[in-house]
Amino acid sequence: MKKILLIAIVSVFLSQGFSQVGVNLDLEAWTTSGTYDEPDGWQTLNGLSLFGVPITVTKNTTSPAGGAASADLTTSLCTACPGFGLDTNLFGLIAQEIPVTELATTMDFDWKYTPVGSDSAAVFAEFTHYDTGIGDRVTDAVGFAILGANSTWMMETVAFFPLTTDVPDTLTIYATSSSGGLFGSPVAEIGSVLSVDNFRVNFPTTSLEEEYALGANVFTREGNLVVTLEEPTNATISVVDMTGKTVVRHSFNGDRDILDTRSVSSGVYVVNVQSNNGYAVTKKIFIR
Template identity: 35%
Template sequence: MMKQLPAILFFVFFFTCSANAQIPENGYFETWQEEAGGLYTEPPGWSTLNVLALIGAPQTVTQTTDAPFEDYAARLETKTFFGNLIPGLLYTGNFDVALGLNGVQPGLPYNANTRPEAFEGYYKYFPENGDSAVLFAQLWHYNTQTGKRDTVAQAAMSVLTTVSEYTKFELLFTYYTQDIPDSMYVVITSSGGGATGQGQSGSVLYVDQVLFATYTGIVPLFGSIADKIRVYQTQQHLQVELPNLLSQGFIELYNLQQQSVLQQALTQTTTAVPIANLPAGMYAYHIKAAGITVKKGVVAVVK
């Protein structure tokens, strides 16, 4: 135990606040798994209507290599099945196939113990006949007095026109209570119906890098610029997003022995810092501009 104290003290004093966890799970859509003996696939952490393949319906959410940053993204396409419209639908929850298209059971536990500030990601959209896409997130808290879930916060947008290139969405949560959320509901669909209220077969939505952002670890000296720096972790990279370029900006990682193990210049507003080759363990990172640290955090490399 005594040998661990220096490392623990290092992390207590060397950084302030932690990096964003990836919530929702698998929001980068790098992992997909076969279900029902390969009859359909789904991204772990999400539910889709692909389960309707059990009754012969087509898959409406698929893995695609048309991704903005890493290897894969999610492709949602609205299709028909014996006259029934099946939208491309990604959501956090479960599905009761016995109820058909009415089987969506929303909500998953939210265990981050934080109040995220934004619902973010990247998308592009190709609607048919005035259709619209919807990106929606809601945070809940169970009310022990009423026995129901209260809505804590919500963020949402509709996409009403063609968006042919990947574009970032950044939706600030509107909070209605002071509660810490304990469950969440995220819905992403290729067909919201548009002005007609009717979804259209053939509408296609691509999404990637979907997450809840909590802006932490900020040094007040840099004010509004620094508090918009985002750091996201994937299995292969530490992704750094800047509101604008920093003067002589770079990121540096340190191991438990306080040794610098990686340094990379931040010459673009979005930089993917490779971490897959680092030994497994905890690392502190510093983002610096003109020699001054503007953001600190921690990253765990797991093998």
């Protein structure tokens, strides 16, 4: 019940309107609101500070993953929360709704995490559409990552698992400093801090501009995954299976890279090639 109440509060904030597409996914833009900073385009629970709820999302300009800022989400003691039917251990949470017209294959983001006790963090995303027949939203695909202790910035890739064949109209992204707030366990621990930055949603149809600029070609040959680029560049390759697990991640500098995939189980995988200049190409392949 407490989880439902908290998600309901966030849903009210989200329903106040997002007509824009993917606002401030790099968490660079923040607006000061009273005594706290709020990430533009994202919703938090900071607005409840008027009722004694602690600030759980803060701007980090000291050590962002990239650019000038990132977001720190902190699980905090909330003595006012029982009045809302919530636990006193309130996790940090950011959420954003993005209008879409198709299903993405993966979502990348940068993160680091300092948990307390056995706590874990989570990033969860779902594609939905409004079904006029039932008068409610239907979930079309989901993807999530459960995050453990990690003191340095790293990139995570989340794969989406289709649940319907319908066309989604909304992507909702959640990030929380304690995964129990979304999934019920483990217990949120006061002091756990999740830092997030640079969310990137990868759709299956690469733009002609990106395809031309990166010129990536991905194929398999004799147990190897081969990636070739039009021009030499610094790039990172991520291979994600259909459960959302990243099975291979490798960075290289050049116009060609070969990854040994003989130890990888046969199946369909999503390959994301991300260059340091911001271009990305996402392709699905079958590894035998």
